[in-house]
Amino acid sequence: MKVMAQMGMVMNLDKCIGCHTCSVTCKQAWTNRTGLEYAWFNNVETRPGQGYPRGYEDQAKAKGGWVRTSKGRLRLKAGSRISRLISIFSNPKMLNIKDYYEPWTYEYDNLITAPLGQQTPVARPKSLLTGKPMKIEWSANWDDDLGGGPENIEKDPILKKLAEDVTTKVKLAFEETFMFYLPRICEHCLNPACVAACPSGAMYKRAEDGIVLVDQQQCRGWRMCVSACPYKKVYFNHKTGKAEKCTLCYPRLEIGLPTVCSETCVGRLRYLGLFLYDADRVTEAASVENEQDLYQAQLDLLLDPNDPEVLKAARAEGIPEDWLVAAQNSPVYKLAKVYKIALPLHPEYRTMPMVWYVPPLSPIVDVLTETGHDGEDAGNLFGAIDALRIPLAYLAELFSAGDKEVVEGTLRKLSAMRSYMRDINLGRTPRPEIPAAVGMDQESIYEMYRLLAIAKHEDRYVVPAAHAEQAEDLERMGQNMGCSLDGVNLGDANAGPFGQSSGNPVPVTIENFNIMKARQSNE
Amino acid sequence: MSSIDVLLWSVLPYFAISSFTIGLMWRFKYDKFNWTTRSSQLYEGKLLRIAGPLFHLGLFAVIGGHIVGLLVPQSFTDSLGLSHEAYHLGAISMGGAAGVATLLGIGLLIYRRRTTAMVFVETTKNDKGMYIFLVATLLAGSAATLSSAGIIGKEHNYRETVAPWVRSILTFRPDGELIMASPLAFRIHAITAMVLFVVWPFTRLVHSLSAPIGYLFRPSIVYRTRDVRSSAGNRRSRQGWERVKY
Numbered sequence: 001m002k003v004m005a006q007m008g009m010v011m012n013l014d015k016c017i018g019c020h021t022c023s024v025t026c027k028q029a030w031t032n033r034t035g036l037e038y039a040w041f042n043n044v045e046t047r048p049g050q051g052y053p054r055g056y057e058d059q060a061k062a063k064g065g066w067v068r069t070s071k072g073r074l075r076l077k078a079g080s081r082i083s084r085l086i087s088i089f090s091n092p093k094m095l096n097i098k099d100y101y102e103p104w105t106y107e108y109d110n111l112i113t114a115p116l117g118q119q120t121p122v123a124r125p126k127s128l129l130t131g132k133p134m135k136i137e138w139s140a141n142w143d144d145d146l147g148g149g150p151e152n153i154e155k156d157p158i159l160k161k162l163a164e165d166v167t168t169k170v171k172l173a174f175e176e177t178f179m180f181y182l183p184r185i186c187e188h189c190l191n192p193a194c195v196a197a198c199p200s201g202a203m204y205k206r207a208e209d210g211i212v213l214v215d216q217q218q219c220r221g222w223r224m225c226v227s228a229c230p231y232k233k234v235y236f237n238h239k240t241g242k243a244e245k246c247t248l249c250y251p252r253l254e255i256g257l258p259t260v261c262s263e264t265c266v267g268r269l270r271y272l273g274l275f276l277y278d279a280d281r282v283t284e285a286a287s288v289e290n291e292q293d294l295y296q297a298q299l300d301l302l303l304d305p306n307d308p309e310v311l312k313a314a315r316a317e318g319i320p321e322d323w324l325v326a327a328q329n330s331p332v333y334k335l336a337k338v339y340k341i342a343l344p345l346h347p348e349y350r351t352m353p354m355v356w357y358v359p360p361l362s363p364i365v366d367v368l369t370e371t372g373h374d375g376e377d378a379g380n381l382f383g384a385i386d387a388l389r390i391p392l393a394y395l396a397e398l399f400s401a402g403d404k405e406v407v408e409g410t411l412r413k414l415s416a417m418r419s420y421m422r423d424i425n426l427g428r429t430p431r432p433e434i435p436a437a438v439g440m441d442q443e444s445i446y447e448m449y450r451l452l453a454i455a456k457h458e459d460r461y462v463v464p465a466a467h468a469e470q471a472e473d474l475e476r477m478g479q480n481m482g483c484s485l486d487g488v489n490l491g492d493a494n495a496g497p498f499g500q501s502s503g504n505p506v507p508v509t510i511e512n513f514n515i516m517k518a519r520q521s522n523e
Numbered sequence: 524m525s526s527i528d529v530l531l532w533s534v535l536p537y538f539a540i541s542s543f544t545i546g547l548m549w550r551f552k553y554d555k556f557n558w559t560t561r562s563s564q565l566y567e568g569k570l571l572r573i574a575g576p577l578f579h580l581g582l583f584a585v586i587g588g589h590i591v592g593l594l595v596p597q598s599f600t601d602s603l604g605l606s607h608e609a610y611h612l613g614a615i616s617m618g619g620a621a622g623v624a625t626l627l628g629i630g631l632l633i634y635r636r637r638t639t640a641m642v643f644v645e646t647t648k649n650d651k652g653m654y655i656f657l658v659a660t661l662l663a664g665s666a667a668t669l670s671s672a673g674i675i676g677k678e679h680n681y682r683e684t685v686a687p688w689v690r691s692i693l694t695f696r697p698d699g700e701l702i703m704a705s706p707l708a709f710r711i712h713a714i715t716a717m718v719l720f721v722v723w724p725f726t727r728l729v730h731s732l733s734a735p736i737g738y739l740f741r742p743s744i745v746y747r748t749r750d751v752r753s754s755a756g757n758r759r760s761r762q763g764w765e766r767v768k769y
Contacts, residue, residue: 081739088735090575094564098642127568130640196743199735204745215747221559222731238645241561282744466749 003314004279005323006190006210007248007272007463008332009262010342011183012358012452014414017270018145018181020044022261022270026185029260030247035239037103037128040140041246042261044183048156048394049143051182053099056232057346058157063093064230065193065349066286074287074350076197078228085199087494093227096240101139103128104249109313129238146179178390180360185261186233186246187345187353188212190277190301191286194245197228203243208466209274210247210354219243229391230349267454273330273462274323275354276303276314286350286445291401294347301352302337305330326464332356339440339448341410343399358452359395360406363412377419413438421449450453471522524699531714532699536692539720546724547732548752560730566641574635578628585664588614593689597682606681615672622665623724629658631719653726656719670708679706 026042045051056062063077078084078093100429106123121374127134143152153159178500188205192212195203202218202230203225205211214225214234221241225234234245249259253272257263278301285297303310305327327333335342335358342356392411400406420434420442435445451459550558564571592614600610633654636642669675687700702713723729 085735087576089579090568090571091564092572094568096568097565130644133641192744195745198745199738200733201735201741201745203736204747207746207748215556219559220730221562222735223562236562236565238565239557240564241559242556348581363572428742 001303001313002279003276003310003312003317003319004210005208005279005314005319005327006275006328006354007188007253008275008336008354008356009185009248010271010332010335010356010358011270012267012271013180013182013360014358015267016044016181016183016360017267018046019266020141021264022265023140025260025264026246029249031235031244033237033239034128035237036235038100038140039235039237039244041233041235042082042183042185043140044181045141046144046146046179047158047182047398048153048179048390050152050155050157051148052140053095054138054159055099055155056230058160058480059230059263059349062227062230062232064228064232065351066191068287068289068350072287074191074283076193077230078197078224082223083095086195088199088222088224088264090225091223094223094502095226095232097129098138101142102134104134104136115286119444120446132376143460158394161397162391162393180390182345182357183261184231184345185259185299185355187211187231187351187355188246188248188249189354190282190352191350192224192229192278193349193351194229194234197223197224198222198243202291203234206250209250211250211253211333212245212249213247213422214243215244216240216242216244224291229345230351231353253463256463256465257462258461262461268460271335271451271455271460273328273332274305274321274464275325275330275333275336276305276310276319277301277304282352286352291348292403294350295344295403295406296350297343298347299337302333304337305333320467323464326462331460331462334448334451339413339444340450341413343406343410345398346401347399348401357399358414359399359410360390361411361418409438413440413445416440417445417449417452420445524705528699528703532688532702533680533697535714535717536697539717540692542721545721547729550724550729556645558729558733559727561727563636563639563642563645563646566645567635567639568637570631570639574628574631576628577624578632581621581624581626581628584617585625588618588621592618592682593686596686596690597680611671611680618668619672622668626661626665629661633658649726653722653728656715656722657728660712660715660719661714663708667706667712668707670706675708676706679709681705681709685709688713 021156022042023040023044027040030041031039033039040052043052051057056064059065059077063079065077066074069076070073076084079087104125104127106124108123110121111123122312124133125136126132142148146153188211190210192203192205194207195212198219199222200218200220202215202220204213204215208211219242221236221243223236223243225243226232226236228234234243236242237244249257249261252259252263258270259273262272281301285301286294288294288297305311305314305324311324312329315321332342336356344353344356346353356405392407393402395407396404416434416438420430423430430442432442435442438445440448565576597607601607602614636646666675667681670677671679673679684705685702688698691698691701702710719728
């Protein structure tokens, strides 16, 4: 057993109102640069819908993620290493900018500089890539809130995948405008296809917290990661010619702050915390034969942070004490593994994604209430779950490789929680048979309610700071340990024959939390 | 040998080698960030799908041909019993095919670059200059192939002139007289190629040095520990702003 820590996220889809604040603040923080105009490290897509980039979930076409070979081994869906190296001169599965959208701006200047005339001056759209006037035909959110109608929605790869009868069901329901939102960031997978596909070895998983990053000095722009990621969350910066992606805001996490998307989330639907997992068993778990077993296999990888054996193994791997405490208090571990109400997005891609989702429940309550039933009565709710307006099969395709029982299980827990809590809120005697019906006890269902409904900042984000003091120790070691070359002027090791002023690394943050605190309290 | 000949055939080669090697080292140390293919596939994929592999794979064959043709002495192939005629037939047919593929590829690539608005906008002056040297080298090389076959001018055996000259350079005993006996096309090809090596490290051509062969041998998932020295609060101070040592 090799214990590793992984920073993970859970999003409670019931709470997402589709306001795109996460996308906007993320864009302001990370991608408001030339070369990444079209890129959204965080995007919110309306489901049913095509998603961003268009139809990324159609893996028969996009060839993202992993496949299990007949021998039971994992191979990237894009092909063997050699075949991918040969196709390096023109990646056959590379996306075109039109699959995302052509970024544009408007000729705002025209509004104030146009000569006096009969017509009101207009700001025409202008392509940010060619500088020429363009027709806006698609964007990251063109089908937002089911925009474009059935014509657009029918191209949803998940709808296409589902059986005929289900499609008609969703189509009928379309008149009742049913939808939900799916915010997406990089999944920071345990078995990332992008990392495996990078010919330069520039992409890596950080050993400390599992964040998947691109080394900008080492990336050579082969763009294999862009197509290998089944979620299409690695973007090609067309200005620098390098891959860029969601960093899980690691400069913030390192000083104990939540990511920008989490911090600014209006619905407070995001949870951040640590998972401890067994790194030795990742490949084995990702290679289970039946796709519907992948969710359970992924769940089995997550280790119990209260198990003394696990703690001992974690300490042996050098995971700091405060990180172990954070893992014990981790909200994402509770939601994913203890309560089992958070599910991974598309486990069938075999990448072991580490951003989990609590599937949406809300609409059935409203539907039941409209039909004159008591929408929050446990009996009615349980019966109505398979009559959801958005078919269970659709949610199951997203979150459990099509296994409806898994999604139904989480929805039953959520509805049980509502019924149970309603009795408490209305001053009636709580009914222990409700949590019992979903295999929970009163205490745990109440704690789950606290975590989902009250969700204070410190409960939602349990982010242990990175250990910068280790770095300081290292530095001091070099200075004061004493060495046979002491007093010999070796010059600056980084200076090199061409002087120091060229090629300085660009700093990511100016000062860390501890330094800032020391400065503020000293002066 | 006039002084200009000495400059061209005994000095320029070493200048090219120095510029190429030192330039590459400088670029690798100080400009890794811009060391990339600067791929334009995001803008346009259909033409690139044909032109990219055509050019690159053709070029690999051309480079392989050069290595064999320039570095393997004629006496060696003679000793293997390979007749002069057979060697040239092979060299010209394979080299010709590779040359045609490369020229066709780069022709398509330049056409694509000029006609696709997005790609053209992203073409830098540096790229345009590089294309001039690259295409000039390819064209002169093709002309030299034709001339060695006797299609242009008199048939010429470059393995008695150009190849020994290259080996004389590599063994640090430059002998310009050798190449001066070759037809003009060969000499122009040699000069443009040397100029191409001079500018190589300062253009996008550097990506050719990054052929990711190591990919075949590394584990699938790469783990790295946090680089503590370059992380927040621990970066090297800027020149003139070094911390006081105590």
